[in-house]
Amino acid sequence: MSMRITDLRLRRFRATQRSTWMFLEVETEEGMVGTGECSDSGWPERVPETVAELVPRVRGTDAQAGGQDLCELLRRECGAHGDPRTRFLRRTVIGGLDMALADLAAQAEGVPLWQWMGGERRESVPVYANINRSGGRRRPQDFAAKAAAAVADGHGKIKVAPFDGPPLPGMSNLDTGLAIARAVREAIGQGAELMIDVHHKLSRDELAVAVPRLDELGVAWLEDAVDVTDPEAVRWLAARAKAPIAGGETLHTAEQLAAALSTGYLRVLLLDPKYTAGLTPLLRLAEKVTGVDVTYHNPCGPISTAVCAHLSTVHPDVTLVEFMYGEDVDRAAVVTPQEIVTGEGLPLSAAPGLGVALTPGLAFLPETA
Numbered sequence: 001m002s003m004r005i006t007d008l009r010l011r012r013f014r015a016t017q018r019s020t021w022m023f024l025e026v027e028t029e030e031g032m033v034g035t036g037e038c039s040d041s042g043w044p045e046r047v048p049e050t051v052a053e054l055v056p057r058v059r060g061t062d063a064q065a066g067g068q069d070l071c072e073l074l075r076r077e078c079g080a081h082g083d084p085r086t087r088f089l090r091r092t093v094i095g096g097l098d099m100a101l102a103d104l105a106a107q108a109e110g111v112p113l114w115q116w117m118g119g120e121r122r123e124s125v126p127v128y129a130n131i132n133r134s135g136g137r138r139r140p141q142d143f144a145a146k147a148a149a150a151v152a153d154g155h156g157k158i159k160v161a162p163f164d165g166p167p168l169p170g171m172s173n174l175d176t177g178l179a180i181a182r183a184v185r186e187a188i189g190q191g192a193e194l195m196i197d198v199h200h201k202l203s204r205d206e207l208a209v210a211v212p213r214l215d216e217l218g219v220a221w222l223e224d225a226v227d228v229t230d231p232e233a234v235r236w237l238a239a240r241a242k243a244p245i246a247g248g249e250t251l252h253t254a255e256q257l258a259a260a261l262s263t264g265y266l267r268v269l270l271l272d273p274k275y276t277a278g279l280t281p282l283l284r285l286a287e288k289v290t291g292v293d294v295t296y297h298n299p300c301g302p303i304s305t306a307v308c309a310h311l312s313t314v315h316p317d318v319t320l321v322e323f324m325y326g327e328d329v330d331r332a333a334v335v336t337p338q339e340i341v342t343g344e345g346l347p348l349s350a351a352p353g354l355g356v357a358l359t360p361g362l363a364f365l366p367e368t369a
Contacts, residue, residue, distance in 0.1 A: 003063040003108055004029045008097070010051040011358060012365040013301070015329040018133055020365070021301035022047050023358060024093075026100040028063055032107055035357050036099030037303040038274060041092035043085060048367055050093050058097070064108050067101035068280065075277045091252060091277040098278025099307050099354075107353035112310070114348065117279065119313030124345035127323040128157035128195065130299060131184075132164065134326030139168065140176075140183035148187040150325050154343020157220070157320065159195035160184050163202055163210075174206045178213055185217045193220040195246070200224050204236070211241045221246040221268045228266055229259040238265035249297035252276045257285050261292065268319075272297040273307055286315040298322040302331050302339040306356050309346050321346065335359060 011023040022044070024036045041047055054074075061070050071094060078090040106116035114121070134146040147158050162180035167173045185194050196219050202210055207225055214222065221244045226233035228247035237245060244267035248260055252275055260266050269292050276282040286294060294317045296308035305323060312318040323341055324331075332338040335356040340347055349355025 002029050003032070003065070003104065005058050005061045005063050005067075008051065008055045008058045010048055010367050011362075012048075012367070013334065013362060014365055015301065015331070015334075016133065016135065016327050019301075019324075019327065019329075020044060021303075021334075022096065023301070023303055024051065024096040024100050025358065026058065026063065026097070026104060028104065032104055033357060034063065034100035034102070034104030034107065035303055035354060036096035036101075036103065037300055037307070038093045038096030039300045039304065040274070041089045043089040046089055047093060050089060051367075054093070054097065063101050063104045067105065068098075071098045071101065071278055071280075075281065078277065088250070088275070092274045094277040095272075095274035098280070099273065099303070102279050103354040110352050112348075112350050112352060113307070113354050114310040114313040116353075117283065117310065117314050119310065121350075122313055122348050124347045125309040125312045126320050126345045127155075127341060128159055128193075128295075128320050129153075129155040129325035130159045130197075130322050131325050132159070132161045132197070133299065133324055135328035138164070138166070138180075140179045143180050144183040144187035146326050147184045151188050151192050153325075155325065156191070156343060157193045157195065158184065158188055159197060159223075159322070161197040161199050161201075163198055165201070174202065174210060177201075178210060181214060181217055181219075190218065194218065195221050195223060196243075197223040198225040200227070207237070208240065211237070211243075215242040219243040223247055223268070223270070224249070229256045231259060231263050234260075234263045234265050238263070244268055246270060246295075250275050251285070252281065254285065254288065257288055261289070266292055268293045268295060270295055270297040273311060274300075274304065279307070279311065282311065283314060286318075289315070289317060291317075293317060293319045295320040296322060299324055302335045302356065303354070303358075305339065305341075305346065306335070306349070306354050309348055310354065313348070333359060334362065 163177035223246040246268035
């Protein structure tokens with residue numbers, strides 16, 4: 001079977017007012033299609049031209065024999081680029097391309113992606129519900145309602161980023177975030193876990209106030225309160241926080257990983273196959289991790305979610321995959337077969353490759369921005 005690539009397509013899908021999912025399709029001359037996702041690149045208006053630059057380099061490549069070599073070359077070129085924002089954008093796009101090529105390679109071998117990567121079969125993969133992009137306003141009562149709905153749907157692990165703003169009238173961003181966190185804890189009760197993502201929105205002075213108040217809520221982890229690749233910052237936080245320290249979603253080098261693990265205080269490592277520029281680099285990093293829970297950062301659409309589910313079978317310390325709960329879009333219908341996520345988790349496909357593809361007939365935005 002020929003695996004010569006004839007086309008690379010960007011598919012932009014407007015999911016919500018906040019989220020535009022970016023998918024990549026790679027097609028071979030035999031008509032096989034591999035699918036990846038490059039959402040949340042930090043520079044969405046530049047994604048179309050970045051993909052367009054890759055098209056002539058991808059066309060003609062044998063997806064099975066040369067796809068990984070091409071991605072490795074693109075990663076090296078990306079690393080040599082001087083602008084950090086451009087590097088992040090390109091890593092994300094390369095990550096989506098790598099997903100699509102891996103999907104194709106597994107399809108060609110007639111095995112599911114998890115098996116192609118050397119993982120072990122699971123019936124389903126545990127998820128946690130991130131309610132931060134749920135529809136509606138960002139008041140404490142709005143987040144409380146979203147969290148209660150997620151628990152009612154069977155989710156026992158809820159994450160929110162309460163300090164993203166905007167602040168309530170007459171209140172600081174810090175006090176607004178703490179009010180949101182309290183409202184969510186009250187809504188879900190003590191029987192569900194609450195994870196807090198700070199998104200680096202608080203200064204150290206603000207963190208010194210917020211951390212003990214969050215600890216009173218029984219937080220399951222405290223994410224991105226500080227840069228986890230900065231050992232001094234991690235030690236500072238560990239001296240003040242009872243909650244397990246989490247972070248690392250943009251981590252992509254062995255040096256960054258070593259720094260993140262150096263203090264021994266990091267308890268939850270978040271990895272993202274987009275931001276590592278693909279599956280192979282992520283797995284190389286994951287091999288170096290011991291004694292730390294690994295979870296996959298995935299505030300994205302159903303293609304990235306499916307990829308993370310397959311990845312979760314490879315590393316023994318993977319605990320959870322992030323799932324965006326409550327966005328105002330029928331995300332299940334974006335892929336075929338439809339995505340099915342419950343409080344128990346995400347069923348893992350046994351079909352060849354990724355096991356899902358974009359549903360024909362979806363209304364995509366133009367390929368150019």
